Amino acid sequence: KAGVTQTPRYLIKTRGQQVTLSCSPISGHRSVSWYQQTPGQGLQFLFEYFSETQRNKGNFPGRFSGRQFSNSRSEMNVSTLELGDSALYLCASSLFQGINEQFFGPGTRLTVL
Amino acid sequence: GDSVTQMEGPVTLSEEAFLTINCTYTATGYPSLFWYVQYPGEGLQLLLKATKADDKGSNKGFEATYRKETTSFHLEKGSVQVSDSAVYFCALSDLTGANSKLTFGKGITLSVRP
Numbered sequence: 001k002a003g004v005t006q007t008p009r010y011l012i013k014t015r016g017q018q019v020t021l022s023c024s025p026i027s028g029h030r031s032v033s034w035y036q037q038t039p040g041q042g043l044q045f046l047f048e049y050f051s052e053t054q055r056n057k058g059n060f061p062g063r064f065s066g067r068q069f070s071n072s073r074s075e076m077n078v079s080t081l082e083l084g085d086s087a088l089y090l091c092a093s094s095l096f097q098g099i100n101e102q103f104f105g106p107g108t109r110l111t112v113l
Numbered sequence: 114g115d116s117v118t119q120m121e122g123p124v125t126l127s128e129e130a131f132l133t134i135n136c137t138y139t140a141t142g143y144p145s146l147f148w149y150v151q152y153p154g155e156g157l158q159l160l161l162k163a164t165k166a167d168d169k170g171s172n173k174g175f176e177a178t179y180r181k182e183t184t185s186f187h188l189e190k191g192s193v194q195v196s197d198s199a200v201y202f203c204a205l206s207d208l209t210g211a212n213s214k215l216t217f218g219k220g221i222t223l224s225v226r227p
Contacts, residue, residue: 056214090156092157106154
């Protein structure tokens with residue numbers, strides 16, 4: 001069974017641009033969560049999607065948004081990029097919402113110049 | 114809110130040494146507790162978990178026991194190997210409200226030298 005896949009793996013953008021990251025969960029998994037990992041703040045929860053609806057949201061500005069498609073694939077978007085958005089963005093999937101065993105993808109490394 | 118506190122790092126050990134990584138938590142409900150491991154350039158892998166008080170999670174020689182009375186979930190291994198060098202994260206998930214959100218500690222880097 002294929003694991004969680006994230007594309008692209010690496011991305012370089014400049015301040016003010018926007019970016020879209022993609023996540024394909026494990027086949028059959030319907031819940032997708034996103035996390036931001038930085039050296040300073042560690043791992044922080046961004047949001048969780050289940051059945052194409054955002055179910056839970058972390059403490060991030062509105063520049064961070066996401067969506068989930070009917071096949072459970074998810075995208076997250078960051079608009080008006082700032083230097084502080086440079087991070088590893090991790091996606092995790094689980095069978096259903098409220099199931100606590102989550103499986104992580106390799107992440108997308110975003111660098112903002 | 115929920116929080117996880119891990120001991121400060123990094124930790125450097127010789128091969129076959131005993132490992133303990135401390136983790137304590139604060140949660141309003143009855144969380145499940147996890148240890149995740151991250152190897153260089155990779156995402157997180159679930160190492161072990163415990164879902165209720167006094168449960169012991171174990172995997173690959175690592176163990177951790179859910180101690181409700183001390184709100185702790187310390188990770189131990191009797192004999193570490195060079196291949197155990199990685200970053201270790203303690204995390205909790207409080208399913209109150211039926212969400213899957215994980216709250217992580219800061220992580221600790223373990224280096225094992227031959």
